[in-house]
Amino acid sequence: MDSITQIVLGAAVGEVVLGRKVGNKAMLWGAIAGTIPDLDVYQSLIFDSLKANELHRGFSHSILFSVLFAPILAWLVSHKEKWSLVVIITLILGFPLITVPNIELKLVLVGVIAVILYFILKNDYKPSIASQREWRKLMLWSLITHPLLDCHTTWGTQLLWPLPYKLAWNNIFVVDPLYTVPFLLFVISAMFYARESTTRKWLNYTGIILSTAYMVWSLGVKWYTYRIFEDNLEVKGIIYSRLTTVPTPANTFLWSATADGDSVLYTGLYSIFDKDKNVDFISVPSNHALLKQVRDTTLLNRLNFLSKDWYVITLDSNSNPIYSDARYGPMYIEPNKPNYGFGYQLLERDGKWRAEQGDRPKEKIKPMLSILWNRIWGK
Numbered sequence: 001m002d003s004i005t006q007i008v009l010g011a012a013v014g015e016v017v018l019g020r021k022v023g024n025k026a027m028l029w030g031a032i033a034g035t036i037p038d039l040d041v042y043q044s045l046i047f048d049s050l051k052a053n054e055l056h057r058g059f060s061h062s063i064l065f066s067v068l069f070a071p072i073l074a075w076l077v078s079h080k081e082k083w084s085l086v087v088i089i090t091l092i093l094g095f096p097l098i099t100v101p102n103i104e105l106k107l108v109l110v111g112v113i114a115v116i117l118y119f120i121l122k123n124d125y126k127p128s129i130a131s132q133r134e135w136r137k138l139m140l141w142s143l144i145t146h147p148l149l150d151c152h153t154t155w156g157t158q159l160l161w162p163l164p165y166k167l168a169w170n171n172i173f174v175v176d177p178l179y180t181v182p183f184l185l186f187v188i189s190a191m192f193y194a195r196e197s198t199t200r201k202w203l204n205y206t207g208i209i210l211s212t213a214y215m216v217w218s219l220g221v222k223w224y225t226y227r228i229f230e231d232n233l234e235v236k237g238i239i240y241s242r243l244t245t246v247p248t249p250a251n252t253f254l255w256s257a258t259a260d261g262d263s264v265l266y267t268g269l270y271s272i273f274d275k276d277k278n279v280d281f282i283s284v285p286s287n288h289a290l291l292k293q294v295r296d297t298t299l300l301n302r303l304n305f306l307s308k309d310w311y312v313i314t315l316d317s318n319s320n321p322i323y324s325d326a327r328y329g330p331m332y333i334e335p336n337k338p339n340y341g342f343g344y345q346l347l348e349r350d351g352k353w354r355a356e357q358g359d360r361p362k363e364k365i366k367p368m369l370s371i372l373w374n375r376i377w378g379k
Helices: 003-022 024-045 049-055 063-079 081-099 103-122 132-150 177-191 198-235 288-293 297-307 362-376
Strands: 242-247 254-260 264-271 282-285 311-315 321-325 331-334 337-339 343-349 352-357
Touching (some): 003 024, 003 132, 003 177, 003 198, 024 081, 024 132, 024 177, 049 297, 049 352, 063 081, 063 132, 177 198, 198 242, 198 254, 198 264, 288 321, 297 311, 297 321, 297 352, 331 362
Antiparallel strands (some): 321 343
């Protein structure tokens, strides 16, 4: 999920493990450890977009990574806390500083980083009263809960790396304020109480309980809506080989279904606030035959691994194939007109095929969110 959510989860886990002993320092290091797996985004500065996407949520999101790095982080916090904070905070904030195109935002980030580093360097750091074993426990749980949470999203997480499987349970969108905001408010509130305070303990646990309950809710709604989509496909006589469902952006009330009809994908929306259980499916030609011109089977296999064979092919103005990943459900720029906004342009250069990921058109995001917002409340 998004970085703020992972920070909040890491902080809450750190508090559970070691908050009573070291106070807000447990939240701080839990938040840091909960962010570290996402530092794999730096791969995008080295590799092309396809390779970076293949590596994202790979080794750094695995059980093995958590087991290996928990003792390293525990040693750093006990022996080199000040300079470890300097390096890790710089790495966490450095990526957005490098990648944001707006010069004003860059200047703001430079100021934020400078202020944070000033206070880190200004402080004195006494030897920790927590043992190495206790710090290892905090780091392990803060690291491992990050990929476990990411498994609930659609992208997929290589939790069992080096095995080539990405686990994705598709029950929550990568950004969902209903999961994050209550969790965040309770964790922040807990910070202002003494570490021995019972109120602090229960505020933190309340945040964990509410976020967990929401996650369970999302699984329940996924199962409920999945059955409705299945029933509708059967009633309408639509023949398909497999079905996937995902929540639409930032909520778990409106769900998108995609059924594989071989030469077409059938897509439909259902909201738990709909007055009836009828789902209108729209057929989208998958156009897989348009890939015949792409003779690089290795490239296509890599793309198919990422998309799990859920994809639609279109042609750009120069007749180059556009490989659109259909796992996330379509974008609705206009009501009842689905299209897929995440994918790769396939280009042949000097006899070699490349997959280049284009930027999503920002001007389409606002109307899409407006359509989905109105659709959430029922048709």
